[in-house]
Amino acid sequence: MDCQNQPKNKCFSRIISGLLISLGLIGGGFFPGYYYYKAKMQSNFVTVKGLAEMNVKADLAVWKIKFVTTNNNLLAAQQEIARQKSEIVSFLQKKGIQAFEISEGRVETNDLMATPYRGGNDMDSRYILSQIITVRSVNVDTVEQALRDNGELVASGVIFDAQSYGSPVSYIFTKLNEIKPQMLEEATRNAAQAAEEFAKSSNSKVGKIRTANQGVFSILPADETPDAMQSQQINKKVRVVSTIQYWLE
16 A cells, blocks of 8 residues: 555554455455354264163062952951961962061951942842952062962962952062163163264264263063063063264264
């Protein structure tokens, strides 16, 4: 810029204006390009899922044995429910279940004469008495065998309530927290392998983890048939699916 024939202050102002215009042009080109680059980099990631499964065995069995009796005489009904209870406790202990693993619930009494919607006919069994004995044991195999032999109780005159036939024993796995770290490590490793495969196909490299969701742990029956319930199977399968996002470089 030629300032020889112009006042110094005017020339200086023109120089400053020129510099500002130049900087504006440079900034106008740099910042959009920079933010476009940043946005492009931040969208360059892949989302993958990592599966981990582990076969486990239940370590706790809870068996609720509900039995009933009916009689028109309350005292006779009480004597019969006591007899059935004695038969059941004796049977359980004979099968290897310890006394401290057996607990008795209260006797429930239902007087049909106290029911407002009863029929008008004379009743041969006015009283219905029921009781629940609960077995809580870590010896799941012992409980399973006793359950298979419960026909011996039927032969001795024990009358089971209907719910004792539906799902009488719950087999529970209580050590989920102990295996979580190992399973999460496996799920993360499987997710990383999936990300590597994706990166190969896109000529990229897998970078650091962007986000990670450990997923929900599910306890499933070992044999996943349509009507299978995991609570009724000693052998189970624990599954977790983790969702992880990796940066791609």
